[in-house]
Amino acid sequence: MILAVASGKGGTGKTTVVASLAWVWDRPLTAVDLDVEEPNLHLFLKPQIAGRETASMEVPAVDASRCTYCRACADLCQFKAISVMGSVILTFPDMCHGCGGCIAVCPEKALTPGSRELGEVSWGTAAGRINFFMGRLRVGEAMSPPLMRAVIARVGQRPAPESDVIIDAPPGTSCPAINAVLPSDLILLVTEPTPFGFHDFRLAHEAFAPLGKPMAVVINRAGLADRSVQNYCHSRHLPILAEIPFDRRLAEAYSNGQVLSEALPDMRATFRGLMAGLRAVAPSTQDKVNA
């Protein structure tokens, strides 16, 4: 199972759920923090980091002595990352999406692959049994999906054949969130029963629905009066697999960097139940073979 834990709204409890699920998981597990703009899963799982590497993406490097200022590169670029004005050629590396088109169309071979640093990928082991990966975006870097893909590629290079994977996704409904749920075969949406929580939960459900992956829901801070999330889930046949109560004990454990399912026995039961619920909802291996 490759599970992505996502949400529309930020701060609903994605990382809390990932850490607690990982703690009770009873099969080999790989936990991946793809919220590369503000990774925080490591604060709870406290992995021992075994290795790290700098990730970069391809951007054009210019050999001005070969350039004939034909503009083929500038006309192709959709992002104004390369500009030709008279007999001046300029690149704007931080605008580049790394498609490589400019290098491919240059008839003079004046452009060669250079690189822009995206951030860092690191990996290790948590609690002696959980494979752990995370990305951390370079300060100033605007694009997170290329680094997320580098983290995913790293996970793929260190295969743990029988391992399930849990991805901690970034919030929202735009490219970073979509990129985080793309490798999954099941999406768990974490929300809270508030007007903001419901509004963004609905956006996330609508954004991910076209991917055709099964989705399930965890309601965090449950017990507040708003029933919008429950009503929406019932009408859309979205299973609510767990409710985490709005409870001061949980907030205190979280603020001390504790994993809820480790610190609180009732939460251990809740997350074991969530694990069982996820297995019931996940597409079986047989389904995947048939698909």
Add this chain to the structure above:
Amino acid sequence: MRKIAVSSEGPDLDGPVDPRFGRAAGFMVVDPETMAFDYVENGASQTMTQGAGIHAAELMARHGVGVVLTGYVGPKAFHALSAIGIKIGKNLENLSVRQAVEKYTHGQVTVAEGPNRGAHGVPA
């Protein structure tokens, strides 16, 4: 004297300077000796998600402009304009196009040595 481009909200010498360079509605390309002008449309840049300043700098290069007069210039536009030797006079947003050109020809506009806005017009 080389042509002066003034970011402008429309084709009117007595209309206001558009405070934005990259996302200006257009440019009045003025011959400062005769005050004859061409109006160059730039409205398409307002729908670009990024690169509007670079796009506008390319437009300046194509029209043989030597001096740009405007309100705010961001870092990439400043880099592009400087690289092709175009001088930049900024902070002229409360003038008419005509007043901005006259201020420049009277030597009262300092050529900018750096941008005065961050990317996407965010105050630096």
